[in-house]
Amino acid sequence: MTAPTALRLRARPRDLMLVDLDCFYVSVERARDPSLRGRPVIVGGLPHERGVVASASYEARAHGVHAGMPLAQAARLCPRDRTAFLHGDHEAYLRASHDVLAVLEGFTPQVEPLSLDEALLDLAGCERHHVSWLAAAAAVHAAVREATGLDVSIGIGGTRAVARIALAMAKPGGVLEVRRGEEAAFLADLPLRFLPGAGGRTRQALERFNVRTIGDLGAIPEEVLEATFGRTGITLSRRARGLDAELDAHTVGERTAKRPTISRETSLARDTNDPRVVDGMLSYLAQRACSTLRERGLRARSVSVRLRYADFQSTAMRRRLPSTDLCDEDVLAAVRALWPQCWQRRVKIRLVGVALHGLERREERQLDLLASVDGERHLDDAVDRIRERHGFGSVVRGRAIGLLKKVPASARGFRLSTPSCSR
DNA sequence: TCTGGGGTCCTAGGACCC
DNA sequence: TCTGGGGTCCTAGGACCC
Numbered sequence: 001m002t003a004p005t006a007l008r009l010r011a012r013p014r015d016l017m018l019v020d021l022d023c024f025y026v027s028v029e030r031a032r033d034p035s036l037r038g039r040p041v042i043v044g045g046l047p048h049e050r051g052v053v054a055s056a057s058y059e060a061r062a063h064g065v066h067a068g069m070p071l072a073q074a075a076r077l078c079p080r081d082r083t084a085f086l087h088g089d090h091e092a093y094l095r096a097s098h099d100v101l102a103v104l105e106g107f108t109p110q111v112e113p114l115s116l117d118e119a120l121l122d123l124a125g126c127e128r129h130h131v132s133w134l135a136a137a138a139a140v141h142a143a144v145r146e147a148t149g150l151d152v153s154i155g156i157g158g159t160r161a162v163a164r165i166a167l168a169m170a171k172p173g174g175v176l177e178v179r180r181g182e183e184a185a186f187l188a189d190l191p192l193r194f195l196p197g198a199g200g201r202t203r204q205a206l207e208r209f210n211v212r213t214i215g216d217l218g219a220i221p222e223e224v225l226e227a228t229f230g231r232t233g234i235t236l237s238r239r240a241r242g243l244d245a246e247l248d249a250h251t252v253g254e255r256t257a258k259r260p261t262i263s264r265e266t267s268l269a270r271d272t273n274d275p276r277v278v279d280g281m282l283s284y285l286a287q288r289a290c291s292t293l294r295e296r297g298l299r300a301r302s303v304s305v306r307l308r309y310a311d312f313q314s315t316a317m318r319r320r321l322p323s324t325d326l327c328d329e330d331v332l333a334a335v336r337a338l339w340p341q342c343w344q345r346r347v348k349i350r351l352v353g354v355a356l357h358g359l360e361r362r363e364e365r366q367l368d369l370l371a372s373v374d375g376e377r378h379l380d381d382a383v384d385r386i387r388e389r390h391g392f393g394s395v396v397r398g399r400a401i402g403l404l405k406k407v408p409a410s411a412r413g414f415r416l417s418t419p420s421c422s423r
Numbered sequence: 424t425c426t427g428g429g430g431t432c433c434t435a436g437g438a439c440c441c
Numbered sequence: 442t443c444t445g446g447g448g449t450c451c452t453a454g455g456a457c458c459c
Contacts, residue, residue, distance in 0.1 A: 044427075052427050067459085072424045115430090115459050199457045231433065232456085247432080257431060265428065302451085312426075318452055351427085 047075035183242025188215035265353025301358025
């Protein structure tokens, strides 16, 4: 029964443009502070902190720094006196990202944001306005620069995977178009690491079969890859041949995750074996996750707790929530029941996290018959409004209070504090 | 001086129901 | 009473991406 699937998947070719903001965080910081130009800039944290590089300027990359590298290692590679280390400002990045999206939506209504610094455009209908896709790309580049001062790189191709690979080769600041019909020639000799979905583990497995290029992979019968890698094998096979995989075939802009989640997690400043620290931090994270949940008008069906041990082994446990009509207290109770079960090894903890699963729309109805539940929810909503004005840390439930500095105790498990405590 | 945070997708096994 | 199969939901964990 493979034929109907193949027919369903993109019988009609399309032209996709993948737009990516160069060194996004660093570029936003430089737009605000010109003194950061022309020298190594690293966003992610300070050199002595526990963390990794989120974004590095090209001057920093010239010293061997890359995203994902531990900050301490980056600090050793870059000249101490000239390098700027920054925590980053998520709100500012969010605003810049919105501004760029607004520009892109001026080109086509079919825009799909893939992350803060990436968006995919379906070019159907744009033909009349441009003599070629390269000309269209130049127009996008100029418009984004004009509106925001930021530079983009652009990849153009007939599938998401081809556009992504073209983009990788276009960086920094360039444009690369792979024309229809030329995909096979373009992909044939490229190393496997360019193929989206072929991460370290998969490449290791493939290299044992002497598969080194995307062309090598495309030459293997799909059934063979399916037998070895399951659905992932089919996805990789199709991408390697310049075809849309099932995952990639949906209309641009209409992506909906099958199993969306909201998660909040954090590494502790120091590994701990103190249950109070773990409980306090998880309470705090659960409240943040719940706050986001309400902000988006959603309800959750289950909650999970994740722990990472000092040796980097991690574990998670999940529990179905009694009702989806919940307030923070119900989620907190579930989290408190979960983490002691989850913490099985006698090893210190370095990271804790909370995630909400099975999200669905929360309809605003008149059916809140239970006064207690209703009251709790009104309380949650009131707390959210205060947080909107004064920052998340201005109101935190009892057990998380110990995590915030210099916050006195208050009635009802809540605390009002000055906004400066929020960060 | 090791190794962030927020996600998506897939698999596999067990429970439960018909 | 015993047995089996299929579907669906739930949970744990792995791989991958930006």
